[in-house]
Amino acid sequence: MDKKSKLQAPSGMHDILPEDEQFYQKIYDTASKMADFYGFQKIDTPIVEDAELFSRGVGLTTDLIEKQMYTFKTRGGDYLALRPEFTAAVSRAYIEHGMFNMPQPVKLFTYGPLFRYERPQLGRFRQFHQIDFEAFGEGSSVIDAQIIQIFYNILKELKFKNIVIEINSIGDNQCRPYYKKLLTNYLKARENSLCSDCRRRIRENPLRVLDCKEEKCQPVKAQAPQLIDHLCEGCKTHFKQVLEFLDEIELPYRLNPYLVRGLDYYTKTVFEFFEDTDAGKNLGALVGGGRFDALIKILSGKDTPAAGGAAGVERLVQILKERSKDINPAQKNIFLAQLGELAKRKSLKLSEDFRKANIPIAESLGKDSLKTQLRAADKVGAIYALILGQKEALEESVIVRDMRTGRQDTIKMDKVVSEIKKRLGK
Ligand code: AMP
Numbered sequence: 001m002d003k004k005s006k007l008q009a010p011s012g013m014h015d016i017l018p019e020d021e022q023f024y025q026k027i028y029d030t031a032s033k034m035a036d037f038y039g040f041q042k043i044d045t046p047i048v049e050d051a052e053l054f055s056r057g058v059g060l061t062t063d064l065i066e067k068q069m070y071t072f073k074t075r076g077g078d079y080l081a082l083r084p085e086f087t088a089a090v091s092r093a094y095i096e097h098g099m100f101n102m103p104q105p106v107k108l109f110t111y112g113p114l115f116r117y118e119r120p121q122l123g124r125f126r127q128f129h130q131i132d133f134e135a136f137g138e139g140s141s142v143i144d145a146q147i148i149q150i151f152y153n154i155l156k157e158l159k160f161k162n163i164v165i166e167i168n169s170i171g172d173n174q175c176r177p178y179y180k181k182l183l184t185n186y187l188k189a190r191e192n193s194l195c196s197d198c199r200r201r202i203r204e205n206p207l208r209v210l211d212c213k214e215e216k217c218q219p220v221k222a223q224a225p226q227l228i229d230h231l232c233e234g235c236k237t238h239f240k241q242v243l244e245f246l247d248e249i250e251l252p253y254r255l256n257p258y259l260v261r262g263l264d265y266y267t268k269t270v271f272e273f274f275e276d277t278d279a280g281k282n283l284g285a286l287v288g289g290g291r292f293d294a295l296i297k298i299l300s301g302k303d304t305p306a307a308g309g310a311a312g313v314e315r316l317v318q319i320l321k322e323r324s325k326d327i328n329p330a331q332k333n334i335f336l337a338q339l340g341e342l343a344k345r346k347s348l349k350l351s352e353d354f355r356k357a358n359i360p361i362a363e364s365l366g367k368d369s370l371k372t373q374l375r376a377a378d379k380v381g382a383i384y385a386l387i388l389g390q391k392e393a394l395e396e397s398v399i400v401r402d403m404r405t406g407r408q409d410t411i412k413m414d415k416v417v418s419e420i421k422k423r424l425g426k
Contacts (some may be wrong), residue, residue: 012118012126021199023317023324028111030157031131031311034150040109040133045089046115051081057088057299059264061204068116082115086132087265087292087308090301094136095301104137111313123283129313133289136296139305141238144269144291145245147309151273151287152251155309158320160286162276165251168228168259169239170207172267172293175232178272180206182225188221207260226257238268261288265295269307279322285317287311332362333424335377335385335403339370343393350398350413359419359426361386377403384420 009015016024035042051071060065070082083089089109093099099106104127111131118124133150135143148165155163171179186203187194194202195214202209210221228235231239246253253271261270270290280407289309296304334354338347346363354361361382367373370387377385387399387408396413411419 010126012120012124014125014127020317020321024149024313025315026320027131027154027158027313030154031109031111034154034157035109035133038107038146038150040107040135041378042114043090043093043108043110045083045086045093045110047083048080049083049089049092050261051079053088053092053299054081054084057091057265057295058085059205062264064116068118070115070117084114084116085263085297086110086114086130086310087134087263090132090134091136091292091295091299091301091306094304095296095299100137100302100304105143106136107407108134108136108413109137111190123312123315123318125314130310132308132310133315134306134308136306137304138307141241141269142245142306144238144242145249147289147307148242148246148251148253148271149249151289151309153312155275155286155316156274156318159323160275160280160316160319162280163252164276165246165253165271166256166259166274167242167246167253167269167271168256169231169235169242169268170260170266170270170290171227171231171235175230175235176267177229178224179227179230182230183207186224187220193217193220205264208262210258211260211262214364221258227255228255237270239425242269261290265292265298266290267293271309273311275319277319279319283315283318286314286315287308332360333383334359334361334420335373335380335382336361336363336388337370337373337377337385338363338365338388338393339368340390340393343388343390346393346413347388350386350416352419354420358423359417359420359424384423386416386420 016140044068048388051069054069055065064084069084070078090110094106113127113129113389115127117126120126133147135147152163170176184206187206191202195212195216198209198217199214209217210224230315259270259272268291272285273287274285287309291307293305293326296302298307334349336347338344344365351361362382364373374385379424382403385401387401392398397410398413398416399408400411401408
């Protein structure tokens, strides 16, 4: 096939195939249940927004805005962006719909696709999905802890193991400017020992140097002044309280003074979740978030404290999939096999009886050979095969074959659902 006619999904974007949909659904269901319990209401925002929303909200000198936004001009001349993140979009909706007039905090929850022009690699896509929780109008540290608790509970519910929560405080506009100056002076004096990206960052966004993974920058990072030592009283107390809440609910966190996160709008608490297992090791952060007390004002809303976080669905799916490798995703306890025209017709009716009784069954009604059908029953890991031949169809009965022992019993057709229920202990 010549190269031109070979159409594929765009680089870094992927189809979610039927066999993977169950993992996505499970994550969305678990998150929705958690949102319900903690009083976060579902909201959906458009996939495109005014590009300015992100450049203003997230910050012009962040990688996200500088390098990763998908932007385009519409026929009408509007300059729009495919949303690269949720926080600015949900904040825009909070302001636009006057939600500051509602009883605070306003707690919102959403999930869906995001777009970032990144270099595709393991766990890093150009279209990916997040589940996102945001709480507006609450400055108390208890909300920071609750957001962390929600993501912890979601991962626990999804049976993630060895979850590590890294946490830091990056101060606010009281203490951060002074620290930034201190850090900039320190970095300038060591500029030659930094990678080229970090040399640029000294001027544009010095905090990001602390985040750099380049080998070359590590010794400079290790000796750098730490923000945690320069927090103002307000930020210090806030951070202490968050940690006390986490202690109270016994969540396993680790202080990471180098955690600064990529986006400008964060204030005070920032956090990330990792899974310390073979499957999780190379995936990077599963969840990220923090407090963003300055964002609503930057977006021309009233001064409103806020906190939130987001989990990367593809990364969660990757781990869930890895773990379920040995589980047959198509597993069904019951397989309905038939032989002959009359049996086929009766099978249709019988399969309806099982659906009404809420017992999933597998079948291959299009197949005629019993051998092929029993092989299919094996494949889905069926415990019982129900066999409807010509004779059974005429006698209104069904053969129930125990696939483990080969034992067969003939049961009256109108009793078969209750018999199966009994055998499956339902
Ligand atoms: P962020 O919005 O950058 O704070 O990211 C929150 C979470 O989304 C991260 O912890 C990742 O799990 C996930 N994530 C971020 N960027 C990507 C990407 N390009 N591909 C897949 N997942 C991502």
